[in-house]
Amino acid sequence: MSTTTVLSRGPLLPAGRGPLSTAVLEHLRGAPLLVSEADLAADPFGDDLQLALYCCYELHYRGFAGVDPALEWDPDLLALRRVLELTFLQALRRAVRGGDDVAAEIAGLVTEDPAARGVSHHLRRAGELWQLREYVALRSTYHLKEADPQAWVIPRLEGAAKAALVSVEHDEYGGGRPERMHARLWGDMMLELGLSDEYGHYLDHAPAPVLAEVNFMSMAGLHRELRGALVGQFAVVELTSSPGSARLVAAAERLGCGPATVEFYAEHVEADAVHEQVVRHGIIAPLVADDPSMAADVVFGMQAAAFIDDLLGEHVLGRWAAGTSALTRPLEPR
16 A cells, blocks of 8 residues: 555544454555455344445545545456445335336425324424434434535436436535535534534444445445436435425424524525426426436436435334434444
C-alpha cells in the first residue's frame, strides 16, 4: 500500500460482526482476502453479510480513514461484493410478491392504513427522547449521505425522467446552498440532540436492517440493470415521507426539542409533498412509457424498499417494547 495514497480523513473502520465482515475489514487493512464457502452461507439480511457489503460500497462514497483509495477497484473485493450482492438480491426477490402494476403499487403507498403503527406513529404518540435520539442516530447512516445513492442513477436515465430526477436531487442538495443540504440539516439536528454529526460515526451502532436499507440503494444505483428498482426505491421515500415527517414534527414538539429538530422534518413535510408529484408524473410515468419493461423493476424497487423498512420498524419497535436499545451498542451519554 502506498503511503502517499492512504486517506487521512474519513470514518474509522467498524468492528467486524462475523467472518465475512471481518475478512473484508482485514483486507482493507492490508491482509489477503480470505473467505470460505461456509462464510458465504451467512444470513442475507444479517449483520455479517450486510456490514461486509456496506463496507464494500462505502469505498465508492467517502472511504475509510487509513484505507488506500485504490481498493475501491480491487478485483478480489469486487468479486466478493458481486457474490454478496447476488445473495442479497435473490433474497429480496424471494421476499416480495413482484408484479408490474405501478399504479396499484403507488396507490398502496399513498393510502395509509388507519391501523398502521410504525416508528413515527410511536414517536408521535408515546415516544421518549432517548428513543428519538436512537432513531436519529441509526438513520444517520443514510441521512448524512442523503440523496447520494440516488445520484448514481442519473447517468443511467435519459430525457424527461432524468431531468425530473435531477430537479428533486437539486432540492435534496439544498438548491445550491450548502447550509440547506438535507444532509447538513440532519447533522444540525444531531448536534441539537447531543449526537455526533460526524459522517459514519454511528456505523458500529447500526443494526442489520439499517445497513440493508442503505445497501439496497447503493446496489440499485451502481447497477444499470437495477435503475428501475432505484427509481422505485426513491418513489417509496418521496411518496411516504410527508405524513411520517409530520408525525415526527409533532413528536419533536411534544418532547420539547429545539428548532433544528423540528426544521428537518418540517422541511420534508413540504418538500416531499412536491417531490411526490414530480416522482409520479415526471420520473416514473415517462420512464415506463419509454420502456414498459421498466414497470416490473420499479415495482420490485418499491416492494423491496417497503420490505426492508418493515424489517427495520419491527426491529426498532420490538426492542423498544422490550425496554432495550434498538442499536447494537448504547449511545454515548448526552
